[in-house]
Amino acid sequence: MTVADRTDRTDRTDRTDRADRKDEVLERIEAFRRRRPRLLGEVVTSAHGAGGSASAALVDTVFVDAFRNPALEVLGDGAILPLPSGESLAFSTDSFVVRPLRFPGGSIGHLAVHGTVNDLAMTGARPLWLSAAFVIEEGFPIDELRRIAGDMADAAQAAGVRVVTGDTKVVDTGAADGLIVTTAGVGLVPAGRQLSAHRVRPGDQVLLSGTIGEHGMAVMLARGNLAIEADIRSDTAAVNALVDELLAAAPSTRWLRDPTRGGVGTVCNELARDSGLGVLLDERCLPVRPEVHGACELLGIDPIHVANEGKFLAVVPPEQTPAALAALQKHPQGRLAAVIGEITEQPAGTVAMRTALGGTRIVDMLVGDPLPRIC
Structure with missing residues (x-):
C-alpha cells in the first residue's frame, strides 16, 4: 500500500468517524427535543410557580386538561377573541406575590399594572382597561395599602389604561404574606394583526428590547439575606408604547413575548416548542449589565433564566429587522435593544447558544426555583 493509499484510507476513516459523531449528536438533540415536561410528585412546590419546566407541566396536565378549548390551548400571554367588527378582544389575567412588596425600582403595585399591560401588548393589543383584586392580610397597614394603590394609579396613567373594577378580600394574619394582587386586562387587537409562533420562519431574527436580569436580581438583593451589595434596580415598566413603535416599523413581526418568570431561556424554549423550529442565540449579543x-455569577444563576418585567422578545423577518431595531433604539426604553439570535430549521424544537468562547451549548427551560416570589 502506498503512502497516498494510506492517507486516503485515513481520510475516509476520519470522515466516517466525524459523520458517526455528528449522527450521535443529532440523535441526542432529537431525544432532548422530544422531552416534554412531566408533572412529578403529589403536591405543589415552589418550583411549580417559577415559570420553568415544572410550571409548564402543571399548566399542561392540570389546567389545560380541565379547561381545554381553542382559545386557551394557544397558551399565549392572553386569549384572542374575535369581534364582529373585524377587531379582536385580548383578555389576560395575572396574580402578583412578590416579596418584599417594595424593592429598588418598584413595588407590587407597579408590577400588577405593568405585568398585565405587557401581557396584552404581547398579543398585539392596545391595552385599555384593568380590574384589580386584593387579598389582604389582617393587620396590614392602611398607609402602605394606600401607597401601593397610588403606585398602581401612577403606573396605569403612564401606560394609558384605567382600573375600572375590582374586589377585596381579608384573610387571617400569616395567610397571604401581607398582600396578593390580581389584575385582569382587556385590550383591542387591530383587524389583520396576527402574532403567533406558527408564523415564525427559518431565517427570522430574534430581537430583545434591552438588558436582562434586572428585576429578578433587584428583588433577590432587596431581601437582604445574600450579603451582596449592588446598585441594581428592577426594570418594571409598561412596554405597550415601545411595542407600538416596533409594529409600526416592522408590520410583519411574527411573534412577541415578555420574558418574565423563567427569563429569556424559558421563553425561547416555548417558542421553539410551539414553532417546531430551532432558536440559535449568540451569547456575545445578550445585553447584560x-x-x-x-x-448572577456570585449566586451561580444564568442571567438568561432571570425574570424581567420591562423587556420583550420579538421575532421579525430579516428584511424588516434593521427598521425594527432602529425604531426600538430610538425609544428611551429600547436604547440597548439588540439582535440576539435567529430562527433555524435544525435542531427543531431546541434552543442552542453560541458561547463567547466559540462553542455551542443547549439552553433548557428553567429547572427548579432559584428565585422564588419575585413577581
Whole structure:
C-alpha cells in the first residue's frame, strides 16, 4: 500500500468517524427535543410557580386538561377573541406575590399594572382597561395599602389604561404574606394583526428590547439575606408604547413575548416548542449589565433564566429587522435593544447558544426555583 493509499484510507476513516459523531449528536438533540415536561410528585412546590419546566407541566396536565378549548390551548400571554367588527378582544389575567412588596425600582403595585399591560401588548393589543383584586392580610397597614394603590394609579396613567373594577378580600394574619394582587386586562387587537409562533420562519431574527436580569436580581438583593451589595434596580415598566413603535416599523413581526418568570431561556424554549423550529442565540449579543452579571455569577444563576418585567422578545423577518431595531433604539426604553439570535430549521424544537468562547451549548427551560416570589 502506498503512502497516498494510506492517507486516503485515513481520510475516509476520519470522515466516517466525524459523520458517526455528528449522527450521535443529532440523535441526542432529537431525544432532548422530544422531552416534554412531566408533572412529578403529589403536591405543589415552589418550583411549580417559577415559570420553568415544572410550571409548564402543571399548566399542561392540570389546567389545560380541565379547561381545554381553542382559545386557551394557544397558551399565549392572553386569549384572542374575535369581534364582529373585524377587531379582536385580548383578555389576560395575572396574580402578583412578590416579596418584599417594595424593592429598588418598584413595588407590587407597579408590577400588577405593568405585568398585565405587557401581557396584552404581547398579543398585539392596545391595552385599555384593568380590574384589580386584593387579598389582604389582617393587620396590614392602611398607609402602605394606600401607597401601593397610588403606585398602581401612577403606573396605569403612564401606560394609558384605567382600573375600572375590582374586589377585596381579608384573610387571617400569616395567610397571604401581607398582600396578593390580581389584575385582569382587556385590550383591542387591530383587524389583520396576527402574532403567533406558527408564523415564525427559518431565517427570522430574534430581537430583545434591552438588558436582562434586572428585576429578578433587584428583588433577590432587596431581601437582604445574600450579603451582596449592588446598585441594581428592577426594570418594571409598561412596554405597550415601545411595542407600538416596533409594529409600526416592522408590520410583519411574527411573534412577541415578555420574558418574565423563567427569563429569556424559558421563553425561547416555548417558542421553539410551539414553532417546531430551532432558536440559535449568540451569547456575545445578550445585553447584560455588569452589576447584574456579577450578582448572577456570585449566586451561580444564568442571567438568561432571570425574570424581567420591562423587556420583550420579538421575532421579525430579516428584511424588516434593521427598521425594527432602529425604531426600538430610538425609544428611551429600547436604547440597548439588540439582535440576539435567529430562527433555524435544525435542531427543531431546541434552543442552542453560541458561547463567547466559540462553542455551542443547549439552553433548557428553567429547572427548579432559584428565585422564588419575585413577581
